[in-house]
Amino acid sequence: MPQQPPLVALVILNWNGRHHLQQFLPSVIRSGYERLQIVVADNASSDDSLQYLQTHFPEVMLLPLSENFGFAKGYNEALKKIDADYYMLLNSDVEVTPGWLQPMVQLLEQHPNNTACQPKILAYKNKDVFEYAGAAGGWLDAYGYPFARGRVFDYCEYDKGQYDNPQQVFWASGAALLIRSADFHAAGGFDEYFFAHQEEIDLCWRLQLMGKKLYCCPQSVVYHVGGGTLPRGNSRKTFLNFRNNQIMLAKNLPWSEKWWKIPFRQMLDALSAWKGLLSGDGGYFIAIVKAHIAFARWVFFGSRQWVPVRRKPLTQLQGVLRRNLVWQHFVLAKKKFSEVVKS
Template sequence: MQPPLVAVVILNWNGRRHLEQFLPSVMAASYGNQRVIVADNGSTDDSIAFLRERYPAIRIIELGRNYGFAGGYNRALKQVDAPYYILLNSDVEVTPGWIEPMVQLLESDQQIGACQPKLRAYHHPELFEYAGAAGGWLDRYGYPFARGRIFDICEVDRGQYDKTVPVFWASGAALFIRSAVFHSAGGFDEYFFAHQEEIDLCWRVQLAGHRVFACPASVVYHVGGGTLPRGNSRKTYLNFRNNRIMLSKNLSWQEKLWVMPFRYMLDAVSAWKGLLTGDGGYFVAIVRAHMSYVKWRLFKRHLSVFPKERGRPVEGRFKGNLVWLHFVKKKKIFAEIVKKEA
């Protein structure tokens, strides 16, 4: 019996060098029923010519212009018919049997809507990778972290997070999701453009009654930061803006009454710390992010995708204050912060 079809969809924007370097590992995967698709976000390099010459079997979806991560995938996936999608960054090296464990996991439980493999750092393969590590969590005030990564600290992978467990969010660098779940949730929120759109999606997926899992039996290696490296002002702006919008969309109204003001205070402290330490760009990016949030509330809210249901309680939500525990209490690793889930 043939295994279910998995569509591996790579969103590309001027990433010819990444396609040349990492597509061979994707094409060499051992899974017996995968279809590889490259969705091009209006590249101006020779990505498409390279694909047509070297990989004629790969389907190319030309989107015409750069719609960002969220808009690009939304448009591409409307044109892909498969029961499972893998949204894969172009700068990811996969291992031969990386798809099978994730298929087995979702086939074993229809309530699981999405999962992610274990992400290690391509240039430091002994470390977990920033963009998801071994599965994402969210603290009370909306700060994302992961099993194996707290803020900028990435742990050495010693097998400490090799248990298959529910998490809050799965990394967009290698997101395995049921196509029906993706579309019924409304896809990504295109207002986000890029950054934290997968966290917002996973939150809505959970509120609709599905579960999100980490599947560490599957392993990939991610370069990360290829488009906007950490520390980039544009990335700071998008992260702070999108995080605030995400909280406003998905929190219950009771939580919003106290979470949103406290988060505003934490952001202000972070902005002023940046300014006083000489990082004026960081300060300006946070101020702009909050101004854009107000604009979204007043004029653009109708463009966002909101939860359709509020079903079972979400998993992977830490009830404590990550900022306090990390920066004041000096807790550096996931197991010190979320002890019962380590």
């Protein structure tokens, strides 16, 4: 008998997103993958998401959660209850294309150390442009700044096929993340202290330290609205990004790096905060100040999800720029990934 393809549980974490489910869930149902279980885990929505799904999509499995746990804990709670070979974590505001899952599953099935991957993520509102949250696969610079093939800080490139080769990356986007279920749990899942933002980068860092490989598979294409819950420029989002990035560095860097890189990053954060204040964005300034205070609170009082294996110097991992991205982008005016990262 021919071997069955792996079972994939596609899990959408929903919070008051009925309009997104109505718009994008039909494309998910038409994915065309043979063994696909579609699950919507609901973070205690106050809209009529669950009633709508029960009426219009009875084939979708519903997992109501008792409260809004955020992205990290919401997925952790939901995935404890789902048995599958792979988890496909998908934002509710993503339009997928027919046959998008097969190339990613095939890529991960090539070797047991291939643990996770993402598709090429383009902007829903401008489908020729890479989307901010992941683009064609995530990288990190030597000081912890995330960027991606096709996106450096806020500059998103046009997709002209320049990143269509499957490639190992540092992190795969949580907007559309295919991951082996066993590896997700072995790494401890998402760090629930993060609540939301950069929790997938932290998870991918831990997976690399466990000897696993992460990829972008551009033969799979999806379109992401982005900012569905917290839009870019939102003070809460700014706070979470700056706080969580410092926590991620403190958790995963070896002591030989963290003792000087974290103060250096805090200095750069402070410069960014003052720049925002002088340009009239007081909310941005306050969010960064609060993020630094919250990081200090985490150092002394926060719960810790430590790395299960020995930490390595950051530049020994895949998908790491050995230079400072801030200098490359803002001083040397290198906008594109291909300009920052020379092959």
